[in-house]
Amino acid sequence: MSLAYRKSRTGQLPPNVNRILLVKNLPFKITSEEMYDLFGRYGAIRQIRIGTTQKTRGTAFVVYEDIFDAKEACSHLQGFNVMGRYLVVLYYQTNYKAKKVDLSKEEERVERLRRQYKSMSKDDEDVLD
Incomplete structure (x- = not known):
């Protein structure tokens, strides 16, 4: 492991960064396997929950094992084109509601x-x- 990589993993994170990502603007026909392939590139995933009801279609929650993996995925996949749709990737804020x-x-x-x-x-x- 390079020294630069270790330094970035131990740095101070903003307070809104957490292990749970909220993904919006997903294609309705995306499968969980495709989600694991796409988000699994950035680290170990604990859980993915894809919205199935009329109100939650096109959204998903991705929970990473490590907060730094979630940060990498969020920064790299924001605006990423999947099946003609550009992803909106945000950190899930539990206290907002x-x-x-x-x-x-x-x-x-x-x-x-x-x-x-x-x-x-x-x-x-x-x-x-």
């Missing part, structure tokens, strides 16, 4: 804190008088 869903809960929490601190400030005024 959670932030959207919890907005109402967060607003309720803030309102409770406002009421709590408002009542505390009234108690403090009574002590000062």
